[in-house]
Amino acid sequence: MTSNTANLVGFNALYQEHHEWLVRWIARRTYSTDNAQDLAQDTFIRLLNKSSLYSDIRSPRAWLIKVAGNLVTDDIRRKILEKNYVVFLESMPETVYFSPEEQFQLLRLLEQIDRLLSGLRPIEKTAFLMVRLDGLSYKDVAKQLDVSLSSIEKYIAKAMFECYNFTYSD
Template sequence: MSSNTSNSLNSLYQAHYEWLVKWIARRTQNWGDAQDLAQDTFVKLLGRPDKTEGIKSTKAWLAKIADNLVIDQARRQILERNYLAMLANMPEAMAPSAEQKWETLELLDQIDKLLNGLKPKEKLAFLMVRLEGLAYKEVAKQLGVSLSSAEKYVAKAMMTCYMNTYGLDE
């Protein structure tokens, strides 16, 4: 990173960090999370200093990055709550270790990010085929859609996973 880019990011941080924390705190109702997410916003910029050039509205740009992080955090909290609720109904002898719980939560988060942007039926069809091993015909029946719709849902989900892994930049 060049000295100019470093100075530019430092200036950006100095000028907008407090405002960004307050903006996030209004959305999350949590000052600690707001500080963490504001910090994460600037950490994201460290990895892509070229993106700071030519920004018309710095606050709007920072708010968009932070908003995406707030959404990611909320999505992860929902996944975690649902997973822990499922574990609560599991017999203690079958309960995973703390490490297994963490690894599973990380995997669920990665899967959720890969499937980001899909409609619920598209996600569900993909998971039914890929995780449960159901045939397209069975997926179509359970979702109440045509066989071709079930096939299209899974194809779209596979393309979305591919694009989110190898394709387009943010």
Template sequence: MSSNTSNSLDSLYQEHYAWLVKWISRRTHNWGDAQDVAQDTFVKLLGRPDKLENVRSTKAWLAKIADNLVIDKVRREILERNYLTMLANMPEAQVPSAEQKWETLELLEQVDRLLNGLKPKEKLAFLMVRLEGMAYKDVAAQLEVSLSSAEKYVAKAMMVCYTNMFGLD
């Protein structure tokens, strides 16, 4: 990173960190989370210093990055809560170890990121076919859609996964 970029990122942080924390805390109602997300916002910028040069509205840009991070955080909390609820209903002998729980949560997050942007029925159709091994006709029946729609949902999900994984259009 050039010293110019480093200086501009440093001044960006100095000028906008406090504002960003306040902005996020109004959305999350949690000062600690707001500080974490604001910090993560600037950390994210460290990996993309080239983006600093073409910004028109600094506050809007920072707010958009922070908003995406808040959404990711909420999505993770929902995944975690649902997973923990499922574990609570399992027989004790089948409950995975702490390490297995953590690995599963990480995997669930990765899958969720890959399926980002899909409608719920598209996600569900994909998961039913790819994870549960269901036939398309069974997926169609369960989702109450045509066979053609079920096939299209899975095809779209596969394309979204590929695009999200490799960043290609």
């Protein structure tokens, strides 16, 4: 039996044994069976793209939970982002119009920014966005967030470091 055949047999066995369980696990967290099916498939696709033998995974359910959990988190984050984007578009004056392509590009850009800042705590993200997007001074941000100026300086420095690391890790 070739290595590829052994991998396929191992993958099929793992899929047969854990697929329904994983769909139920995801459905309990997302409250959507259809979405759970999609996320379970995405989880197994990640496994299928893994080059090692499936028999090497000591705890398949733990591995599946970790990958599926990350996908659920990404899915929730994307839905929140899309919802906020729709609210933003609805609040725009009618004279400002984005084409479907521009809307798609803007949404992708927002998703990239969200991924870029995913390692930050909410207050750090908020401070960074207030400075970079709203153009507020560190002092104004400190006042609005009711924290010290030195805290804002640290938050911005950490956010900039995250951006730098993200840029050079791709």
